[in-house]
Amino acid sequence: MLKQRMMHALRTIVVPRSLRYQLLARSLFILAALLLLIGMSQYWLMKSFLYQSKADAMQTQLMSLPRDLLVQSSTDQKEWERPKNGPAAGSGAGNGAVRPDRPFLFLPDMSLAYISADGVFTDISGAENSGNPSPSPSPQLTAAEYERLAAKDFATGPRAKNTEYEILSNAAGEEQLVVFHTIGPRSRSGGPALLQMGTATAPLQDVIMQQLIIFASLSALALTGGLGLYLPALRRTLIPLSRIVHIVKQTDAGNLGERMPENQGQEEIDRLSASFNGMLERFEISFHTEREAKERMRQFIADASHELRTPLTSIHGFLEVLLRGAASNPEQLYNALNSMHGESRRINKLVEDLLLLAKFDRSPQLQVTAIKLDALIYDMEHQLQMMAGERSLQLQIGENREGEYDADKIRQAILNLFHNAVQHTDGATGSIALSLRSTDTGTELSIRDNGSGISEEQLPHVFERFYRGDASRTRKYGGAGLGLSITKSIVEAHGGTIKVASREGEGATFTITLSIRSADGDK
CATH class of the missing domain: 1.10.287.130 (Signal transduction histidine kinase, dimerisation/phosphotransfer (DHp) domain)
Incomplete structure (x- = not known):
């Protein structure tokens, strides 16, 4: 039990059930995710931009370097091939080499290497006589990769494409951004010579990280400021919902x-x-x-x-x-x-x-059969005449279409209405008229009498159960006030309607409207 309470409390703390705090947390999470995505995109875009800009600048520097500072004539090269410089120094014979006896002006934090047409690699910036105050070893590629690079065109200018560069690590483990440039014509034994210039990527990374730190700081301030501004706005936004909660409680x-x-x-x-x-x-x-x-x-x-x-x-x-x-x-x-x-x-x-x-x-359970209402009323004529006694009975029966009805229930409804007319008309001077006519949508049956009528106060209640306008007269004939209620139920079970029109002292007219129900259920 204690464990369940602790888990419930933990869930409440981690995921608050308040709509306000859930909206706030989800909004801040989405905003933080967007800022993180923007930061990552900014990092890659800035890195690509800085690296490409640095590569273009280094390519321009390579092209602007005087060749006589880098390449020695064939006569001077023979002197440089003497044993005092070692076997490696003469490896560039016939292809030009760097002058070891001349001072070489070089920018700090730069590496420079010369790759002869024969593929001999010479690290200029790393040599002791290079003049570089902080020599940085140049990264070295394989001979096959240098052959591939020598076959490329490293032209620069307004119409030139972005300078190609490589990210390499030298022998000291330092990561450098390296560009290449071809010098001299192609030799019989291979492609032209290459100059390789590199610079450490650490300063560029420092610039990128500095920008990212600034962006992260501004993002944190934006989230904090957004939190302070969003809470009151969210509280105000949820006021109508709180009002609904208050009304629901009451x-x-x-x-x-x-x-x-x-x-x-x-x-x-x-x-x-x-x-x-x-x-x-x-x-x-x-x-x-x-x-x-x-x-x-x-x-x-x-x-x-x-x-x-x-x-x-x-x-x-x-x-x-x-x-x-x-x-x-x-x-x-x-x-x-x-x-x-x-x-x-x-x-x-x-x-x-x-x-x-x-x-x-x-x-309601109806036993419907195909009948014609006019024939049904003619069959009831003798019974209606007996109920009417000395009262005048008028039948106005028009030709009627055949339909699906429960004959016994329709007969009971007619008898109930006729019995009601008999009860409220004088035995000697009473007059009852029963009419049947066809309409465009069905059949209309009405029973009209010249009895005492129904007052306006009684009209809304005539179809209620046990309602009797004149209790003494209905009691005399054994009525319980259910006849009209039963009639209404029968009519509604057939999908019809019944209504009454009457004025006190002028008799009453009950009208039943029934739709023609065919054997297949169509109307």
Whole structure:
């Protein structure tokens, strides 16, 4: 456990979880990497530039050196080949050599060597009589490499290419930048003679390192200054995000209506605010819907309990009457049994309606077949006439296209609406009109009556469960306020809509709109 805590603390120290410090660390890391890349590029570019400039200058010096200071005539050369100078001194016979008896003016920190046409190497700057105050041995290449160099053209000038140079180490281990220059014509035995000039690279490296130190110091100052300037700017930049965090902490079910500002000047923060506001809106709708559902459920349970309690109370009362001796009286027995039978039918009807609504709420199961609604209504005409009694019944049925419907459910919806019209119209002067017509998109069925109508206050609630505009009349006909709710569920299960238009005292018109559903599912 202790080890896990220590590892967690270490991770927290090494990689802070704060967005501010993570952005700061990553920005500084990227800036440091860029500065390092710039420094490395500067090192190689400066090194190449300095070496090339030094090589061009040395090549120019080689070309400007007087030849008579370096090359001896053939007559003087014979004298120089005497044994006092040793065998090596005469190795350049016939090709010119350096005069050993003349003082040689030479720049310090320079090395100079002469390579004869025969490939004999003579270190001029390293000789005792060279006049060089600090003799530096010249680096020496192989004979094959000198032959390759003698075949090149070392011309200089405005049109000449960059001078070729080599980085070599002499016998003392000193690194030198070396250039070459041909002198004299080609001999029969080989190419022309070569002059080799070199200079130590240490001074050039010192210049480069000095520039790199200056660049590193300036980079460190830039990083330090950037850190001091970036922290306040970063803190100010993250203020909108901190504001969102503060608002989120204070958000609960009681203030879901509050919204965040969506115009704070930062596109990402504005998008986050808009997304969070959308989430709050969805939460608000969900909570509101849940509260309404709970309220409807509570009202539904209360209404269902009331509707069931009333017939059960009646049945219980009749049973008590029978137990007190009414069973011996045939007339009272018949009336009690008849009343209990009616109440039991009412309970059975209520339970069936509740089960039907529960099925529609869960997942409506329709047994669709190809039918024509006009034929279905004509089949129901006799039943509708019996329900209407002495009321006037008018059927205005137009020709209808065949579609896919659940015939039993459509029949139940029509009967519910017709029964509702019967309940709210006068038995003698009532008039009910049922019309069916085809539209461009489907079928429109309407049932119109001349009854008492529906007030404006009642219109929004007519399709609610257990809602009854006139409780006394619906109680008389055994209604529980579920017929219109069932009708709406049936219509919506078929993908249709139902609406009502009414004025108090002027009757009501219920209109069902259904789309034509073909056998293959097209509309």
